[in-house]
Amino acid sequence: MTATLLDGKATAAEIKDELRIRVKALAERGITPGLGTVLVGADPGSQAYVNGKHRDCAEVGIASIRRELPADATQQQVDDVLAELNADPACHGYIVQLPLPAHLDTQRVLELIDPDKDADGLHPVNLGRLVLGYDGPLPCTPRGIVELLRRHDVALRGATVAVVGRGNTVGRPLGLLLTRRSENATVTLCHTGTLDLASHTRAADIVIVAAGVPGLLTADMINPGAVVVDVGITRVIGADGKGRYTGDVDPEVAETAGALVPMPGGVGPMTRAMLLTNVVERAERG
Numbered sequence: 624m625t626a627t628l629l630d631g632k633a634t635a636a637e638i639k640d641e642l643r644i645r646v647k648a649l650a651e652r653g654i655t656p657g658l659g660t661v662l663v664g665a666d667p668g669s670q671a672y673v674n675g676k677h678r679d680c681a682e683v684g685i686a687s688i689r690r691e692l693p694a695d696a697t698q699q700q701v702d703d704v705l706a707e708l709n710a711d712p713a714c715h716g717y718i719v720q721l722p723l724p725a726h727l728d729t730q731r732v733l734e735l736i737d738p739d740k741d742a743d744g745l746h747p748v749n750l751g752r753l754v755l756g757y758d759g760p761l762p763c764t765p766r767g768i769v770e771l772l773r774r775h776d777v778a779l780r781g782a783t784v785a786v787v788g789r790g791n792t793v794g795r796p797l798g799l800l801l802t803r804r805s806e807n808a809t810v811t812l813c814h815t816g817t818l819d820l821a822s823h824t825r826a827a828d829i830v831i832v833a834a835g836v837p838g839l840l841t842a843d844m845i846n847p848g849a850v851v852v853d854v855g856i857t858r859v860i861g862a863d864g865k866g867r868y869t870g871d872v873d874p875e876v877a878e879t880a881g882a883l884v885p886m887p888g889g890v891g892p893m894t895r896a897m898l899l900t901n902v903v904e905r906a907e908r909g
Protein backbone atom coordinates (compact mmCIF):
# COMPACT_ATOMS: atom_id res chain seq x y z
CA MET A 624 0.00 0.00 0.00
CA THR A 625 1.35 3.41 -0.93
CA ALA A 626 -1.63 5.63 0.01
CA THR A 627 -1.67 7.44 3.33
CA LEU A 628 -4.76 6.30 5.24
CA LEU A 629 -6.91 9.16 6.56
CA ASP A 630 -8.23 7.67 9.79
CA GLY A 631 -11.87 8.63 10.39
CA LYS A 632 -12.04 6.66 13.63
CA ALA A 633 -9.18 8.59 15.24
CA THR A 634 -10.49 11.93 13.94
CA ALA A 635 -13.99 11.14 15.23
CA ALA A 636 -12.45 10.35 18.64
CA GLU A 637 -10.76 13.79 18.63
CA ILE A 638 -14.08 15.47 17.78
CA LYS A 639 -15.82 13.57 20.60
CA ASP A 640 -13.14 14.84 23.04
CA GLU A 641 -13.92 18.40 21.89
CA LEU A 642 -17.66 17.82 22.22
CA ARG A 643 -17.27 16.53 25.79
CA ILE A 644 -15.84 19.94 26.74
CA ARG A 645 -18.71 21.77 25.03
CA VAL A 646 -21.28 19.53 26.74
CA LYS A 647 -19.68 20.34 30.14
CA ALA A 648 -19.96 24.07 29.34
CA LEU A 649 -23.65 23.55 28.51
CA ALA A 650 -24.15 21.72 31.82
CA GLU A 651 -22.90 24.85 33.62
CA ARG A 652 -25.77 26.71 31.92
CA GLY A 653 -28.20 23.98 33.11
CA ILE A 654 -28.57 22.49 29.61
CA THR A 655 -28.22 18.79 28.75
CA PRO A 656 -28.31 18.23 24.98
CA GLY A 657 -30.69 15.42 23.99
CA LEU A 658 -30.63 13.27 20.82
CA GLY A 659 -33.70 11.27 19.82
CA THR A 660 -33.74 8.28 17.47
CA VAL A 661 -36.73 6.69 15.80
CA LEU A 662 -36.26 3.10 14.65
CA VAL A 663 -39.04 1.30 12.79
CA GLY A 664 -38.62 -2.47 12.46
CA ALA A 665 -35.87 -4.84 13.51
CA ASP A 666 -33.33 -4.72 10.68
CA PRO A 667 -30.08 -5.83 12.38
CA GLY A 668 -27.96 -3.24 10.52
CA SER A 669 -30.27 -0.35 11.48
CA GLN A 670 -30.44 -1.61 15.07
CA ALA A 671 -26.64 -1.69 15.22
CA TYR A 672 -26.37 1.89 13.85
CA VAL A 673 -28.94 3.20 16.33
CA ASN A 674 -27.20 1.41 19.23
CA GLY A 675 -23.94 3.01 18.07
CA LYS A 676 -25.52 6.48 18.13
CA HIS A 677 -26.66 5.98 21.73
CA ARG A 678 -23.22 4.66 22.76
CA ASP A 679 -21.71 7.83 21.25
CA CYS A 680 -24.21 9.97 23.21
CA ALA A 681 -23.22 8.27 26.47
CA GLU A 682 -19.52 8.86 25.69
CA VAL A 683 -19.90 12.63 25.35
CA GLY A 684 -22.71 13.26 27.87
CA ILE A 685 -25.66 13.74 25.49
CA ALA A 686 -29.00 12.39 26.78
CA SER A 687 -30.55 9.60 24.69
CA ILE A 688 -34.22 9.43 23.76
CA ARG A 689 -35.12 6.17 21.99
CA ARG A 690 -38.36 5.45 20.19
CA GLU A 691 -38.91 2.04 18.62
CA LEU A 692 -41.87 0.88 16.55
CA PRO A 693 -42.62 -2.55 15.04
CA ALA A 694 -41.96 -3.24 11.34
CA ASP A 695 -45.72 -3.12 10.65
CA ALA A 696 -46.22 0.28 12.34
CA THR A 697 -48.78 2.45 10.58
CA GLN A 698 -47.95 5.85 9.09
CA GLN A 699 -50.14 7.38 11.83
CA GLN A 700 -48.07 5.71 14.59
CA VAL A 701 -44.88 7.10 13.06
CA ASP A 702 -46.45 10.57 12.64
CA ASP A 703 -47.47 10.51 16.33
CA VAL A 704 -43.92 9.72 17.50
CA LEU A 705 -42.55 12.60 15.38
CA ALA A 706 -45.15 15.00 16.83
CA GLU A 707 -44.15 13.90 20.34
CA LEU A 708 -40.42 14.49 19.69
CA ASN A 709 -41.13 17.83 17.99
CA ALA A 710 -42.88 18.94 21.21
CA ASP A 711 -40.34 17.48 23.69
CA PRO A 712 -38.11 20.27 25.10
CA ALA A 713 -35.53 17.69 26.27
CA CYS A 714 -34.98 16.63 22.64
CA HIS A 715 -32.70 19.13 20.88
CA GLY A 716 -32.50 17.07 17.72
CA TYR A 717 -33.53 13.67 16.41
CA ILE A 718 -33.18 11.31 13.48
CA VAL A 719 -35.39 8.71 11.84
CA GLN A 720 -33.20 5.73 10.98
CA LEU A 721 -33.28 5.00 7.23
CA PRO A 722 -34.30 3.06 5.28
CA LEU A 723 -37.89 2.83 6.53
CA PRO A 724 -40.08 -0.21 5.76
CA ALA A 725 -41.46 0.11 2.20
CA HIS A 726 -45.09 0.75 3.24
CA LEU A 727 -44.11 4.02 4.97
CA ASP A 728 -43.75 7.33 3.13
CA THR A 729 -40.13 8.45 3.69
CA GLN A 730 -40.64 11.86 2.12
CA ARG A 731 -43.62 12.58 4.40
CA VAL A 732 -41.66 11.39 7.45
CA LEU A 733 -38.67 13.64 6.70
CA GLU A 734 -41.01 16.59 6.10
CA LEU A 735 -42.74 16.06 9.48
CA ILE A 736 -39.49 16.52 11.42
CA ASP A 737 -39.31 20.05 12.87
CA PRO A 738 -36.51 21.59 10.70
CA ASP A 739 -34.96 23.06 13.87
CA LYS A 740 -34.70 19.56 15.39
CA ASP A 741 -33.45 17.91 12.19
CA ALA A 742 -30.20 16.37 13.48
CA ASP A 743 -29.55 14.65 10.12
CA GLY A 744 -29.95 17.86 8.07
CA LEU A 745 -32.18 16.00 5.60
CA HIS A 746 -35.40 18.06 5.92
CA PRO A 747 -36.21 19.86 2.62
CA VAL A 748 -36.00 23.22 4.43
CA ASN A 749 -32.45 22.44 5.57
CA LEU A 750 -31.39 21.08 2.18
CA GLY A 751 -32.87 24.31 0.74
CA ARG A 752 -30.80 26.35 3.22
CA LEU A 753 -27.73 24.48 1.97
CA VAL A 754 -28.62 25.31 -1.65
CA LEU A 755 -29.01 28.99 -0.73
CA GLY A 756 -25.90 29.15 1.46
CA TYR A 757 -27.88 29.90 4.65
CA ASP A 758 -27.01 28.48 8.09
CA GLY A 759 -28.71 25.27 9.18
CA PRO A 760 -27.86 21.71 10.25
CA LEU A 761 -25.73 20.04 7.57
CA PRO A 762 -26.21 16.42 6.44
CA CYS A 763 -23.87 14.32 8.59
CA THR A 764 -21.99 12.27 5.98
CA PRO A 765 -21.11 15.19 3.65
CA ARG A 766 -20.17 17.33 6.65
CA GLY A 767 -18.03 14.48 8.03
CA ILE A 768 -16.16 14.09 4.72
CA VAL A 769 -15.34 17.81 4.49
CA GLU A 770 -14.28 17.88 8.17
CA LEU A 771 -12.04 14.80 7.76
CA LEU A 772 -10.31 16.29 4.70
CA ARG A 773 -9.90 19.65 6.45
CA ARG A 774 -8.35 18.07 9.55
CA HIS A 775 -5.86 16.19 7.32
CA ASP A 776 -4.89 19.37 5.41
CA VAL A 777 -6.31 18.16 2.10
CA ALA A 778 -6.72 21.40 0.15
CA LEU A 779 -10.19 21.88 -1.30
CA ARG A 780 -9.75 25.44 -2.56
CA GLY A 781 -9.13 25.17 -6.31
CA ALA A 782 -9.17 21.37 -6.24
CA THR A 783 -11.15 19.41 -8.83
CA VAL A 784 -13.42 16.87 -7.16
CA ALA A 785 -15.34 14.02 -8.81
CA VAL A 786 -18.29 12.95 -6.66
CA VAL A 787 -19.76 9.64 -7.83
CA GLY A 788 -23.42 9.30 -6.73
CA ARG A 789 -26.27 11.82 -6.64
CA GLY A 790 -28.28 10.53 -3.65
CA ASN A 791 -30.02 12.98 -1.33
CA THR A 792 -28.08 11.90 1.78
CA VAL A 793 -24.52 12.05 0.38
CA GLY A 794 -23.68 12.89 -3.25
CA ARG A 795 -26.02 15.79 -3.97
CA PRO A 796 -25.56 17.70 -0.67
CA LEU A 797 -21.81 16.98 -0.79
CA GLY A 798 -21.58 18.70 -4.18
CA LEU A 799 -23.32 21.75 -2.67
CA LEU A 800 -21.08 21.77 0.40
CA LEU A 801 -17.84 21.53 -1.60
CA THR A 802 -18.82 24.40 -3.90
CA ARG A 803 -19.62 26.86 -1.04
CA ARG A 804 -17.36 29.92 -0.99
CA SER A 805 -15.71 28.59 2.19
CA GLU A 806 -14.61 25.39 0.38
CA ASN A 807 -14.31 26.64 -3.22
CA ALA A 808 -13.74 23.25 -4.84
CA THR A 809 -14.79 22.61 -8.44
CA VAL A 810 -17.12 19.61 -8.51
CA THR A 811 -18.21 17.18 -11.20
CA LEU A 812 -21.24 15.24 -9.94
CA CYS A 813 -21.23 11.84 -11.67
CA HIS A 814 -24.12 9.36 -11.65
CA THR A 815 -25.50 6.29 -13.40
CA GLY A 816 -26.22 8.37 -16.51
CA THR A 817 -22.61 9.63 -16.75
CA LEU A 818 -20.87 8.57 -19.96
CA ASP A 819 -17.24 7.49 -19.57
CA LEU A 820 -17.08 7.77 -15.76
CA ALA A 821 -13.33 7.09 -15.77
CA SER A 822 -12.61 10.22 -17.83
CA HIS A 823 -14.11 12.31 -14.97
CA THR A 824 -12.48 10.42 -12.08
CA ARG A 825 -9.06 10.45 -13.84
CA ALA A 826 -9.23 14.23 -14.23
CA ALA A 827 -9.90 14.81 -10.50
CA ASP A 828 -7.56 15.67 -7.62
CA ILE A 829 -10.09 14.13 -5.20
CA VAL A 830 -12.50 11.28 -6.00
CA ILE A 831 -15.41 10.62 -3.60
CA VAL A 832 -17.43 7.48 -4.32
CA ALA A 833 -20.91 7.16 -2.85
CA ALA A 834 -22.60 4.93 -5.40
CA GLY A 835 -23.35 1.80 -3.35
CA VAL A 836 -21.65 -0.36 -6.00
CA PRO A 837 -18.93 -2.58 -4.47
CA GLY A 838 -15.52 -2.15 -6.11
CA LEU A 839 -16.81 0.44 -8.64
CA LEU A 840 -13.65 2.60 -8.53
CA THR A 841 -10.61 0.69 -9.78
CA ALA A 842 -6.95 1.75 -9.78
CA ASP A 843 -6.92 2.55 -13.52
CA MET A 844 -9.73 5.08 -12.98
CA ILE A 845 -7.70 7.55 -10.89
CA ASN A 846 -4.86 9.97 -11.40
CA PRO A 847 -1.80 8.57 -9.48
CA GLY A 848 -1.53 10.46 -6.18
CA ALA A 849 -5.23 11.43 -6.07
CA VAL A 850 -7.11 11.55 -2.76
CA VAL A 851 -9.85 8.89 -2.71
CA VAL A 852 -12.81 8.76 -0.29
CA ASP A 853 -14.81 5.52 0.00
CA VAL A 854 -18.37 6.23 1.15
CA GLY A 855 -19.85 2.93 -0.05
CA ILE A 856 -21.18 0.48 2.50
CA THR A 857 -22.92 -2.53 0.99
CA ARG A 858 -23.68 -5.73 2.87
CA VAL A 859 -22.53 -8.75 0.87
CA ILE A 860 -22.49 -12.46 1.67
CA GLY A 861 -18.98 -13.93 1.44
CA ALA A 862 -17.99 -17.39 0.16
CA ASP A 863 -18.14 -18.57 3.80
CA GLY A 864 -21.85 -17.65 3.90
CA LYS A 865 -21.19 -14.85 6.39
CA GLY A 866 -22.36 -11.25 5.85
CA ARG A 867 -19.81 -8.42 5.68
CA TYR A 868 -19.70 -4.80 4.56
CA THR A 869 -17.78 -3.75 1.48
CA GLY A 870 -16.96 -0.32 0.03
CA ASP A 871 -17.16 1.20 -3.47
CA VAL A 872 -13.37 1.35 -3.86
CA ASP A 873 -11.37 -1.63 -5.12
CA PRO A 874 -8.56 -2.48 -2.62
CA GLU A 875 -5.91 -2.03 -5.38
CA VAL A 876 -6.67 1.71 -5.47
CA ALA A 877 -4.51 1.97 -2.32
CA GLU A 878 -1.44 1.24 -4.53
CA THR A 879 -2.11 4.26 -6.79
CA ALA A 880 -3.85 6.85 -4.60
CA GLY A 881 -1.88 9.43 -2.61
CA ALA A 882 -4.32 9.25 0.29
CA LEU A 883 -7.34 7.06 1.00
CA VAL A 884 -10.31 7.39 3.33
CA PRO A 885 -11.02 3.69 3.86
CA MET A 886 -14.20 1.78 4.64
CA PRO A 887 -14.41 0.72 7.45
CA GLY A 888 -12.82 3.34 9.67
CA GLY A 889 -13.33 6.43 7.52
CA VAL A 890 -16.59 8.15 6.68
CA GLY A 891 -18.84 6.05 9.00
CA PRO A 892 -17.28 7.19 12.31
CA MET A 893 -17.20 10.79 10.98
CA THR A 894 -20.93 10.59 10.16
CA ARG A 895 -21.61 9.61 13.77
CA ALA A 896 -19.40 12.40 15.12
CA MET A 897 -21.21 15.00 12.96
CA LEU A 898 -24.58 13.84 14.27
CA LEU A 899 -23.40 14.59 17.81
CA THR A 900 -22.00 17.92 16.61
CA ASN A 901 -25.34 18.93 15.07
CA VAL A 902 -27.12 18.19 18.39
CA VAL A 903 -24.58 20.08 20.52
CA GLU A 904 -24.72 23.08 18.16
CA ARG A 905 -28.52 23.10 18.38
CA ALA A 906 -28.37 22.97 22.22
CA GLU A 907 -25.80 25.80 22.25
CA ARG A 908 -28.18 28.00 20.25
CA GLY A 909 -30.76 27.49 23.05
Ligand SMILES: Nc1nc2c(c(=O)[nH]1)N[C@@H](CN(C=O)c1ccc(C(=O)N[C@@H](CCC(=O)O)C(=O)O)cc1)CN2
Nearest residue numbers: 672718719720721722743868887888889890891892894
Ligand atom coordinates in the same frame (compact mmCIF):
# COMPACT_ATOMS: atom_id res chain seq x y z
N1 LIG B 1 -31.23 8.69 9.39
C1 LIG B 1 -30.13 8.16 8.84
N2 LIG B 1 -30.16 6.91 8.37
C2 LIG B 1 -29.03 6.39 7.80
C3 LIG B 1 -27.82 7.14 7.77
C4 LIG B 1 -27.82 8.45 8.28
O1 LIG B 1 -26.79 9.20 8.27
N3 LIG B 1 -28.99 8.93 8.82
N4 LIG B 1 -26.64 6.55 7.28
C5 LIG B 1 -26.59 5.11 7.11
C6 LIG B 1 -26.34 4.32 8.36
N5 LIG B 1 -25.47 4.97 9.34
C7 LIG B 1 -26.01 5.87 10.19
O2 LIG B 1 -27.18 5.91 10.43
C8 LIG B 1 -24.11 4.56 9.51
C9 LIG B 1 -23.56 3.58 8.73
C10 LIG B 1 -22.26 3.11 8.98
C11 LIG B 1 -21.50 3.64 9.98
C12 LIG B 1 -20.14 3.12 10.31
O3 LIG B 1 -19.50 3.62 11.22
N6 LIG B 1 -19.69 2.08 9.60
C13 LIG B 1 -18.43 1.44 9.87
C14 LIG B 1 -18.41 0.08 9.16
C15 LIG B 1 -19.56 -0.83 9.46
C16 LIG B 1 -19.51 -1.42 10.81
O4 LIG B 1 -18.43 -1.85 11.24
O5 LIG B 1 -20.58 -1.53 11.43
C17 LIG B 1 -17.28 2.24 9.28
O6 LIG B 1 -17.49 2.87 8.23
O7 LIG B 1 -16.20 2.18 9.86
C18 LIG B 1 -22.04 4.64 10.76
C19 LIG B 1 -23.33 5.09 10.53
C20 LIG B 1 -27.94 4.62 6.56
N7 LIG B 1 -29.04 5.12 7.31
